[in-house]
Amino acid sequence: MHASCEVLLGLFIIPIVNYEKLVEAIKFFGFSDSVSIKKLKKRYRAISKELHPDKGGDEEKMKLVNEYYKCLMxxxxxYEIPLDQKSMMLSSPEAFVYFQYMKKDKKDFRVGF
Structure with missing residues (x-):
């Protein structure tokens, strides 16, 4: 059985992820509250170096690593990342400082300067 599939809902294609497989993958890679694609790729590469069959690792374990990686990816x-000013201020200290500075100078927020 596949780790996920897609459902067409209106104009959106929504991936359906097997929740149990997702939880297993999170535990396997050692993540807890949050993860980024960059962190996942880094962890995957490190584990792959150890478990890859060409490096003396187990082929079955490597298949499981690939399955978990695919599921998490x-x-x-x-998910879409919101790029509005409020979301950026909440997620980035640098953006918060930037927008506070812009507010003092009474300039409008402009992307690309």
Whole structure:
């Protein structure tokens, strides 16, 4: 059985992830509250170096690593990142300082300067 599939809902394609497989993948890679695609790729590469069959690792374990990686990547790639000013201020200290500075100078927020 596949780790995920896609459902067409209106104009949106929504990936359906097997929740149990997703929880297993999170535990396997050692993540807890949050993860980024960059962190997942880094952890995957480190584990792959140890378990890859060409390096003396177990082929079955490597298949499981690949399955968990695919499951987590599909989950992470299915979300859009909000780029509005409020979201940026909440997620980035640098953006917060930038927008506070812009507010003092009474300039409008412009992307690309």
């Amino acid at each position: 599909e989950y992470l790639e299915s």
